[in-house]
Amino acid sequence: MKRVSYAVFGGPDVLRLIDAQEPHAGPGQIRVAVHAAGVNPVDWRLREGQVLGAHPLTLPSGVGLDAAGVVDEVGAGVTDVQAGDRVFGEGSDTYAEFAVLSAWALMPDGLTFEEAAGYPSVMETAVRVLGEVGVRTGQTLLVSGASGGVGSAVLQLARERGIVVIGTAGAANQDYLRDLGARATTYGEGWVERVREIGQVDAALDLAGSGVIRELIELTGDARRVVSIADLTAPALGVRFSGTAGSVPNALAEAASLIARGALHIPVEKAYSLADAAAAHSDSQAGHTRGRRVIVVRPLNLRAG
Known part of the structure; x- marks a missing residue:
């Protein structure tokens, strides 16, 4: 099978499309014929x-955590899906023709594989950081870097929760x-004053790592009311850096429920082939994403249902 891999750490140019042995599902796992894989900053x-402390790996390594595809192998103890089911979920080395998933959910009706591949990690992250920042119904949350995948999920989850x-x-x-229910403003010079003009901030999330931790502390008045998923220097200022995953199955179940009733939609901004994985990483690192970027492995992408 074809798989994207790298043998040394470095820039996007270290990625290679190689021939690799097919993986197989172990106990409590499933294998999918991958139709699309999500592109995440952690990749x-x-x-x-x-971030090797939270995600240890051995070189050479595959790439990717998120995938959507068709189940073709079920490990011992798995009873909720069977071969032929369309699923989306999280596993390892998903930029490949076949991948093993350790958490999954059935794809909601009306969702394409491309769309489904964009949800697993961003939903897990969004659910986790909303819990960690401690924002409640009726309070105001500031989201820095709100238009990407995690931001899109956070805005819609917050809307559902009355935040x-x-x-x-x-x-x-x-x-x-x-359109996602936020009070919007631009970043850049004067952004702190523009936020203050909109309203009082009770808590804040840094999703872009653009060097705004001090300003977020200033706006909330308390470093403990700020959480970052992108700035590794945040702990030096007393801000929590959130890098350890919570319950992926719970996040997938919530995503499936919200999608099914039309309360959650994260658009795919751009799709790439396996051979263009380096370009996908370059674009992801450049930021300014609206929604998600995905790798399309099998172009046939019929909607579920």
Whole structure:
């Protein structure tokens, strides 16, 4: 089978499309014929040799955590899916024609494989950081870097929970944030004052790692009311860096439920082939994403249902 791999840490150019042995499902796992794989910042952070404490790996290594595809192998003890089911979930080395998943859910009706591949990690992260930052119904949450995959999920989860959101993003994404229920403003010079004009901030999330931790502390008045998923220097300022995953199955179940009733939608901004994985990583690192980027492994992408 074809798989994206790297043998040394480095930039996008270290990625190679290679022939590899097919993986097989162990106990409590499933194998899927991958139709699409999600592109996440953790993918290129690992490729660069970052965050290895939370995600240890051995070189050479495959790439990718998220996938959507068709079950073709079921491990011992798995009873909730069978061969032929369409699923989305999280596992390892998902930039490949076949991948093993350790957490999954059935794809909701009406969802394409491309769309489904964009949900697992961002939903787990969004559910986790909303819990960690401790924001409650009726309070106001500031989301820095709100237009990407995690931001898109956070805004919609917050809306469902009755949390007011102020979101920062580039000028081109202001209407997108408003469509998701946020009070939007641009980042750049004067952004702190613009946020203050919108309203009082009770808690804040840093999703972009753009060097705004001090400002978020200033706006909330308390470093303990700020959580970052992108700035590794945040703990030096007393801010929690969230890098350890919570319950992926619970996040997938919540995603499936919200999608099924039309309360959650994360658009696919761009799709890439396996051979273009390096370009996907370069674009992801450049930021300014609206929604998700995905790798398409098998182009046939009929909607479920």
